[in-house]
Amino acid sequence: MEKSLLAPGHRACAGCAMPTTIRLVLDAAGPNTIVVSPTGCLEVTTTPFPESAWCVPWLHSLFENASAVASGVEVMLKRRGKDTNLIVIGGDGSTFDIGMGSNSGMFERGHKVLYVCYDNEAYMNTGVQRSGSTPFCAQTTTTPPGSHSQGNPRPKKDMPAIALAHKVPYVATASVAYPVDLRRKVKKALQVNGPSYIQVNAPCITGWTFDAGTMIELARLAVESGLWPLMEYENGELTGVKKVRRPKLAAEYLKLQGRYKHLFKKAECADSLRQIQALADANIARYKLVD
Amino acid sequence: MSEKTANMKVVEGSYAVAHAVMCCRPDVISAYPITPQTHIVENLSQMVADGELDSEFLTVDSEFSALSVLVGSSAAGGRCYSSTTSQGLALMYEVLYNVSGMRMPIVMNVANRAIGAPLNIWNDQQDAIGARDVGWLQIYAENVQEAVDATLQAYKIAEDVQIRTPIMVCMDGFVLTHVYEPVELLDKEKAEEFLPDYQPADILDPAHPKTFGAFADPSTFTEFRYQQFEAQQKALIKIEKVAREFEETFGRYYGGLLDGYFLDDAEIVIVTLGSVIGTIKDAIDAMRAEGKKVGLLKVRSYRPFPVQALRKALKDASVIAVIEKDVAIGGEAGLVTDLKAAFYNSNIRSPIIGFTAGLGGRDITIKDIRNIVAKAEVARKGIQSEFEFLNLRTEIL
Numbered sequence: 001m002e003k004s005l006l007a008p009g010h011r012a013c014a015g016c017a018m019p020t021t022i023r024l025v026l027d028a029a030g031p032n033t034i035v036v037s038p039t040g041c042l043e044v045t046t047t048p049f050p051e052s053a054w055c056v057p058w059l060h061s062l063f064e065n066a067s068a069v070a071s072g073v074e075v076m077l078k079r080r081g082k083d084t085n086l087i088v089i090g091g092d093g094s095t096f097d098i099g100m101g102s103n104s105g106m107f108e109r110g111h112k113v114l115y116v117c118y119d120n121e122a123y124m125n126t127g128v129q130r131s132g133s134t135p136f137c138a139q140t141t142t143t144p145p146g147s148h149s150q151g152n153p154r155p156k157k158d159m160p161a162i163a164l165a166h167k168v169p170y171v172a173t174a175s176v177a178y179p180v181d182l183r184r185k186v187k188k189a190l191q192v193n194g195p196s197y198i199q200v201n202a203p204c205i206t207g208w209t210f211d212a213g214t215m216i217e218l219a220r221l222a223v224e225s226g227l228w229p230l231m232e233y234e235n236g237e238l239t240g241v242k243k244v245r246r247p248k249l250a251a252e253y254l255k256l257q258g259r260y261k262h263l264f265k266k267a268e269c270a271d272s273l274r275q276i277q278a279l280a281d282a283n284i285a286r287y288k289l290v291d
Numbered sequence: 292m293s294e295k296t297a298n299m300k301v302v303e304g305s306y307a308v309a310h311a312v313m314c315c316r317p318d319v320i321s322a323y324p325i326t327p328q329t330h331i332v333e334n335l336s337q338m339v340a341d342g343e344l345d346s347e348f349l350t351v352d353s354e355f356s357a358l359s360v361l362v363g364s365s366a367a368g369g370r371c372y373s374s375t376t377s378q379g380l381a382l383m384y385e386v387l388y389n390v391s392g393m394r395m396p397i398v399m400n401v402a403n404r405a406i407g408a409p410l411n412i413w414n415d416q417q418d419a420i421g422a423r424d425v426g427w428l429q430i431y432a433e434n435v436q437e438a439v440d441a442t443l444q445a446y447k448i449a450e451d452v453q454i455r456t457p458i459m460v461c462m463d464g465f466v467l468t469h470v471y472e473p474v475e476l477l478d479k480e481k482a483e484e485f486l487p488d489y490q491p492a493d494i495l496d497p498a499h500p501k502t503f504g505a506f507a508d509p510s511t512f513t514e515f516r517y518q519q520f521e522a523q524q525k526a527l528i529k530i531e532k533v534a535r536e537f538e539e540t541f542g543r544y545y546g547g548l549l550d551g552y553f554l555d556d557a558e559i560v561i562v563t564l565g566s567v568i569g570t571i572k573d574a575i576d577a578m579r580a581e582g583k584k585v586g587l588l589k590v591r592s593y594r595p596f597p598v599q600a601l602r603k604a605l606k607d608a609s610v611i612a613v614i615e616k617d618v619a620i621g622g623e624a625g626l627v628t629d630l631k632a633a634f635y636n637s638n639i640r641s642p643i644i645g646f647t648a649g650l651g652g653r654d655i656t657i658k659d660i661r662n663i664v665a666k667a668e669v670a671r672k673g674i675q676s677e678f679e680f681l682n683l684r685t686e687i688l
Contacts, residue, residue: 060504065359072363105352
């Protein structure tokens with residue numbers, strides 16, 4: 001295998017899916033690539049001055065402006081006649097929440113930028129607070145379970161649908177556990193003459209609490225349970241779905257994670273567990289995940 | 292002022308500034324509409340639409356995104372321009388620090404306007420004075436011609452490798468953006484000679500991958516800040532140098548850091564910035580005719596704050612009155628506070644009194660200037676009131 005464009009020695013946690021995800025994205029994109037990142041785990045673990053793990057040009061400005069910054073890079077690349085891959089790589093906090101205005105602007109203006117969200121479903125860099133991406137009932141430090149709470153009271157925001165509503169020509173979900181699928185989607189997205197969006201399920205060992213050695217297994221279970229369907233949309237049409245050969249119950253995915261353990265301790269959480277299974281079943285039906 | 296030339300035209304201030312921006316040949320312009328900045332960016336859009344200006348013009352979702360776009364374009368090696376005011380500048384606040392910290396030589400015209408609440412679209416300088424510490428250089432224009440000339444000068448200052456600091460060229464909203472007055476528009480060829488194409492030191496280039504915007508821990512953060520501080524000190528020399536170079540090419544000069552009016556023998560000196568200077572000069576003319584030794588010191592460069600030049604210029608004043616269109620709510624106001632700080636360790640011991648005036652577009656008249664001079668005459672013998680709101684309507688309080 002060729003040398004990775006994300007050098008070892010970065011400071012991400014052992015068992016974190018993020019650096020693996022980034023390496024897969026960069027492998028697919030190759031060295032003729034510029035990356036823009038918002039503030040987050042990725043930024044702080046890879047660029048402590050004067051060190052950098054990036055072997056491609058990399059630009060960070062703020063938490064909520066990566067898409068606007070990338071828009072500015074893109075117009076200059078076009079102006080200079082450069083055919084360079086341009087990728088934003090950001091976490092779910094900047095993608096789903098604080099950077100939404102900037103993302104909307106970039107999508108709507110049609111810049112040729114691939115936006116990759118490594119989605120670990122909460123504000124992990126600041127200590128696991130709830131984001132708009134946090135799933136139903138997940139425990140975070142701002143949605144703790146208690147006598148009046150079963151964790152996050154709201155379902156996860158449907159960010160791919162938001163991208164689709166902007167007529168983003170290529171929208172896909174991917175998973176760190178399916179590297180061939182992820183690399184293929186990145187290559188496809190980079191061929192699009194306009195914006196593209198890929199949302200990658202990226203388990204966070206600190207926020208989700210699981211055994212470091214089970215990260216890939218956990219990500220695979222998210223797909224096999226139907227909670228993280230792998231799909232792709234081209235020009236608004238659903239063109240690809242990864243079929244699930246060995247379907248699993250949602251509970252199998254949930255019970256490996258500390259952020260859901262309260263659901264298995266209290267009898268009154270049974271209904272919440274049923275609701276989560278219903279979310280998975282709805283995905284299985286909607287995307288025809290199981291033959 | 293030089294002799295009038297064929298380029299002298301009666302145009303709106305916003306058009307004149309847009310024309311100056313065109314002469315600076317920015318690669319990327321990004322802006323969001325806000326009164327009273329709109330005419331500047333509308334004119335630039337038209338120039339791009341007509342092929343008169345070869346720039347990428349991005350219409351974006353907010354002022355925050357407008358300046359963020361330029362972070363990307365600047366990192367990719369482009370000369371960048373924006374314009375905003377008031378709430379828009381406030382919305383940019385986080386990006387303002389980012390641009391200066393990343394040492395990007397972006398130029399922005401600020402069409403100075405009040406900040407709400409209460410909502411008010413008229414001119415004062417609360418917006419830019421409130422952003423005095425964000426690491427940008429700030430030049431204040433007295434009239435449209437100065438705004439035009441300062442816009443061209445700004446790129447030459449900002450892009451100097453020793454400076455590499457963004458600049459706000461501040462012009463009073465409506466008073467200068469919407470006024471029609473005779474202006475000598477810049478000659479494109481001369482402007483190109485004065486300001487060659489931008490040669491960025493570092494750019495995003497896959498052949499030479501570099502990391503931009505790394506985070507700095509306590510062991511290095513202070514040194515990053517110090518370098519910005521040092522660059523502002525170097526700008527004190529550069530601003531003056533560029534003003535003189537501009538004079539050689541274009542024949543106009545009105546001070547680099549500061550400029551005086553009847554300053555040499557003045558006993559009472561008014562210190563201020565921006566378009567109110569025109570009114571003050573008329574008031575001084577009238578008072579001089581009456582034998583009053585009143586003079587004016589114009590602060591053209593507010594950031595960097597020219598401490599030594601101010602000490603030199605004001606050493607013989609027997610009383611100093613500062614007029615400004617901002618208020619540091621809970622303190623006094625920006626210019627008067629900075630001026631007092633500049634003098635504390637000097638041997639200047641003349642009384643300094645401060646006036647907040649013209650907030651939210653209220654007119655400052657010749658009568659007001661006379662009133663201030665009368666108060667200064669009193670203060671000369673002993674300060675009665677150190678800081679006050681001029682023309683406060685006590686009947687509606």
